[in-house]
Amino acid sequence: QVQLVESGGGLVQPGGSLRLSCAFSGSLFVIYRMGWYRQAPGNQRELVATITSGGTSNYADSVKGRFTISRDNAKNTAYLQMSSLKPEDTAVYYCNAHRVLPIVDYWGEGTLVTVDS
Numbered sequence: 001q002v003q004l005v006e007s008g009g010g011l012v013q014p015g016g017s018l019r020l021s022c023a024f025s026g027s028l029f030v031i032y033r034m035g036w037y038r039q040a041p042g043n044q045r046e047l048v049a050t051i052t053s054g055g056t057s058n059y060a061d062s063v064k065g066r067f068t069i070s071r072d073n074a075k076n077t078a079y080l081q082m083s084s085l086k087p088e089d090t091a092v093y094y095c096n097a098h099r100v101l102p103i104v105d106y107w108g109e110g111t112l113v114t115v116d117s
Contacts, residue, residue: 002026002106004095009111012085020080020111022095033098034071034078038091038113045094049080063089085115 008020022034035050049069051057057069068081078095095108 002032002097004097004106004108006093006095006108006111009093009113011114011116013117014086014115016085016115017081017083018085018113020082020093020095020113022078022080022108024076024078024097028099029076029097030073031099034069035096035098036069036078036080037094037096038089039094039110040088040091043091048093050096050098051078082113085113087115089113090115 003025005023006020008018010018012018020036030053033050033052036048037045038048039045047060048063049057049059049067051069051071059067066082066084071078082089090113092110092112094110097106
């Protein structure tokens with residue numbers, strides 16, 4: 001069974017930076033595509049960024065050039081480095097682990113990021 005635990009959220013001023021971490025417990029971390037999603041109040045959960053086991057990343061247009069997703073396969077951890085944060089980045093950020101054959105998705109409990117002066 002896979003468990004995901006996010007950390008690193010908090011309150012930051014506009015223009016500031018935060019780094020989120022997602023600790024993966026279970027086996028075969030290396031075969032999962034890891035992702036970050038977010039959900040703001042009143043909105044649906046949306047994709048922020050994903051990274052494959054080989055390191056190929058994908059970003060939502062709204063965060064390109066500001067956020068960087070990475071993973072450390074030796075530590076079973078995924079990261080989201082967020083810079084130039086804006087108030088509209090305020091949301092609960094969720095870590096996702098996705099695999100195929102069979103298709104399985106795991107989610108963390110989320111970590112709140114608030115961007116406010």
